[in-house]
Amino acid sequence: MRFALLLLASAATYAETIFIQNATVYTVTKGTFKGSVLIEDGKIKQVGQNLAAPSGARIVDAAGMHLSPGIIDAHSHIAAGAGGINEGSVSVSSMVRIEDFVDPESVAIYRALAGGVTSANILHGSANAIGGQNRLIKMRWGKTGVEMLFDGGPPSIKFALGENPKRSGNPTPAPGGPTTVARYPATRMGVEDIYRQAFTEAKEYQKAWVDFKSGKSTVEPRRDLRLEPLVEIMEGKRLVHCHAYRGDEMLMMMRVAEEFGFRIATFQHVQEGYKIAKEMVEHGVGGSGFSDWWAYKMEVVDGIPYNMALMTSKGVMAAVNSDDAGLMRRLNTEAAKTMKYGGLTEDQALALITINPARHMKVDDRIGSIEVGKDADLVIWNKPPLSSYAVPQKVYIDGSLYFDRDTDVSSRIAKEARKKALEEKAKAQQIPPQPKKDSAPQGGPQSDEVR
Amino acid sequence: MKFANLLFLAAPIFAQEAFVLRNVTIHPVTAPEIAGGSISVANGKIVEYGAKVAAAKNVKVIDGKGLHVYPGMINCATLMGISEVTSVRESNDTNEIGEFVPQVRAVIAFNPDSEHVPVTRVNGITSVVTMPASLTEGRGAGGAAQSILRGQAAVVHMDGWNWEDMGINRNAGLLMRFPQIVTARVSAFEGATAAAIPFADAKKIYDAELKKVDNFFDAARRYQTAKLAKAADFKPNVQYEAMLPLLEGKAPLLVPAERERTIREVIAFAKKQKVKLILLDVQKPGKSIDLIKENNIPVVVGKPTNLPLDEDDPYDAAYSLPGQLYKAGIKFAFGTYDNQFARNLPFEAAFAVAYGLPYEAAMKALTIDAAEIFGVGNVTGSLDKGKSADFVVTDGDPLEVKTQVKMLFINGKNVALDNRQTRLYEKYNSRK
Amino acid sequence: MKQFLLFISLAMFSLAQTPVTVAIRNAKLVTISGPVIAKGTVVLRNGLIEEASENATVPDGAWVIEGDGLTVYPGLIDSISNIGIAPPAPTGPVTGAITATALAPPAPPARGPEDRPRTTSWERAADKFRSNDPRIESARNAGFTSAVIFPTTGIFAGQGAVVNLAGDNPSKMIIESPAGQYMTLTGGGGAGGARGFPSSGMGVYAYVRQIFIDLDYYERTKAAYQANPSGKQRPAYDRALEGVKESGRLLMPATSKVEMERVIKLASELKMPFVLYGVHEGYRAASVLKQANASVLISAKWPTRPPTADPEAEEPLRTLELRESAASTPVTLNKEGVKFAFYSDGQTPAEFLKGVRLAVTRGLSHDDAVKAMTLSAAEIHGVSNRLGSIEKGKIANLVVTKGDLLTEKPAIQYVFVDGMHYVPTADGAPTPTAPQGTGRRPR
Known part of the structure; x- marks a missing residue:
């Protein structure tokens, strides 16, 4: 209603026509060539080697530069910290929504933008087997939380397997800390059980509504925000992105999903995806993970940097993600590692951070490649995007310029000056700490009471 | 396949065997590059390199057509050999108990069969500094004070049979956690943290801790004097004995110091105690850059890929810091402060280059500067005659991620490029 | 102690005079609801x-106060307070404070919205x-004649009441009850589940949503049952839902712009003012x-850098800007036509009024x-038909004062409740209040 209107209003403001010319264009899906891209109404209008700039368009000369689609991070937890990321108190927290807490003023958004990221799926944490509802955002720095939300694609939810959900149930008490009540489950066996229990309950809930709506039952069920998303999952309306490391647990997850008639959209981290690539292909699940993380806990001892290349060569739709505000800023070099480890081509490597994550989230009709009709989410780099030395120069979202390195650098002096002025003013106003008088009680409301 | 071939190639060459690598572009780092050059190795040492290299008859010749040779790189901050799986306590020998344990030595806990060794070295890292503690500044999780003098770091070759033949500088410095003034962070948006400690109180704790450190150093110095004087009542003491290399200026103090105040205080402390100093994990030196330069203190810079420490810092603050240190004339090297990402050392340096550090300076920081800072400049870090034959042969710029390492030599041994990860790759690649 | 307090309260109210008809004549009347009446x-x-007008008749036998040089204001209202229902906030750092709740045996952790956590x-x-809260008198001495008091612990903390700040019979002091539901929206422990659901801000939001869904369902089910109980299962009584329903208005916290947007979005789903x-x-x-179209209650406890902060600690520009400009919020909202009121936020009356005066220096x-x-x-x-202005028929x-009310040392002559x-x-001066800089928690 009101927010939808706001969104429309903002959509109307990006109407500038932009012609980016003389760039090396990495379309990802349709090859790489020297050419131009025309942006109109926030969309890619034309892409080609011999385009002419229409009159009235703003010309951006990218001679010597490289143009890629905006990077998509399929696994991030930035800009939602105020919401807690994890609702870890229960094993099924499907009622909670990252969307409620998207913080448009988190500097992590800007930093990721400066690394060429234009979209990110902000995921619930991995403390519990069935986590909360994720939210895909665009990094529209300067806009409101609602305006950050990606307007399209199916909703999704986080699942988590292995050490995290079971560890949350068996926390190691801090010395002297409060005693904690153990939360089921404590093993991988129990994690599987959580899914069986939850979806059995959700099936009952689904049936109750069907019966009520068809008139078979006159008892109106109580709406349950926890079970509704689970029904959506079974009905194929909500994607499951499942945190998982080991092959065995992923296999379990696929079988449980099949038992309840749905498919897992992606395994996140998927460090042992290479071990079960065949089964993943059969199930139709994507694999979205780190390029080279390993050894930080027991379940990633078999994490190998060849994972992406192996999954790709065996037919799994693979993607590289960050799960980290720092790493998020350099997903291009993370993707390049798959060329080093396993020999993916440049296009294959780029796809891991653009079109493939878009496919995982079923938004590849909108983002992930430089194609006519898609959102004009683009990055201009000074070097080939998979080079270690590539620095994003300009980043566009919906055809609007959201990051410009020159502007960033030139605005630093003014920002520092403003900060300095405020700091000095604050210092001048700060009441100096009063010297402590020995055990003299301070005044305040207490003195009122004593009087 | 790939790895197997390399293995085959590697097999006939023994560590002590002499060989000549021909037809390579040599990047000595300390001298201009030489196209179509050769490098000759005997007894694990470099005999010479150049456009024309004379080779004795019957010396093995390796053709490196199209390939590039660089000195092996040194990762100046790792937990190599003493930490295997971060979250599994039993696989970690990183943090000893006790406030002052200068006598404990990382080198003797080095597990030569740690899987991190072969995984890390295949990216051209031929030596590492392994630290006897995790390297975060300040207090550990939970607020409990960790040990202050934490033990001795070591420079270790990334190939060998055991720590005796791998350790090339067994006492590369004494790692210290410098006391910190810790007050809780207060956000104007979220109100005060309940546990906020007033600055004055935090300062008192800090002063007391620092006093304790000074007392320990003073006691160690009295021990030194008594020992030199062969005093009648002199009693040997393992703890103080371990302080002697530091007090004699033979080993430096290694201190993580992220920010300006810590750096300032650490430098003042080192001057007062007259000890050599290497600053670690420098991230936001601010005005202390001048102080570092004035006192000629070498630095192991914080990871360039770190996030900026504060919200208002420029987004590229960490990327661009090595460039700033270089401009200020400060000698520095790189480290990854962990094992998991130790292999990414050259890519860390690449970010510094992308954001302003000259390429040549980055290469020096990865090799010769690192070696000199940690006292092994006469052993490794360049291709100069007589040094250990530690070099890497690639198909291109080692700072570019996609570059492949084709051969790796440590102590003149052609080291196999396989590891657990390549074996898992081979195994599951063969699954139909 | 109890006896002591009783003694104080008796002493206090002995100062009140027997009710008579009062006429304040020829004073400046700041009516608030209409133009200022000069005389x-x-x-x-x-x-x-x-009556309140230029030509009001002075009734016979009335106590007449000659108002030349005097200004009459409506009594002040503290829009959120715990006066009379909680001990005064402790001064100094709250580190390690042991509260009554901490001593009580812990309730089992909630497993979901159905357990009605923190409600x-x-x-x-x-x-x-x-x-008998002694703060009542010090508030009144500073010109506060009413307060809106709330329980403040919990997601749905409880229902407020508008109270007058004079009297010895609590029942007679209540002007309106309930007056809104006080809410907090902060999460708990995050990943660990020890303290039960909800452990996160997201969980709190989900809980609030479920409560209103349940309320709707509850009311319909209850109505249907009451219409025809025969043959129907009896719906369970739910005091949490009854309480939310009764309160009629939700007070929700929001300090930053982002929080305001977030809370407004949530509130707009709930169909309750x-x-x-x-x-x-x-x-x-x-x-x-x-x-x-939101109304807001502005805390007059403006954020300041705590004097005990590390002098070298860098603060974000956002925080500095907030400290610089928070007190400009009232004048900005006034220009935009957003309705707002002030509350003391745990400060003493003197600190509260000092905070308000800062807003005046920013242009209000x-x-x-x-x-x-x-x-x-x-x-x-919701009590403007009774309180808040000098109008015929409203509570007296x-x-x-002599001169303006919002000066550093207001000369308050009379207070009527x-x-x-x-x-x-x-001596006619307000009760001395706390020295500056104490009694506030650092921000």
């Missing part, structure tokens, strides 16, 4: 304002209110609040500032 008369009888929506401030409280970053959010007019502690407060809390709560005259203190 007018206000007549108080039976606890009510009988006491049925509790009424009116039922807990006691008249809402009021935001906190609102320090309102200077950036005037249009957001205006668009949402004196009388608009008074309005934010009188009529606007009454409007926001007045403050009479329910038409009763209270003598501030023997």
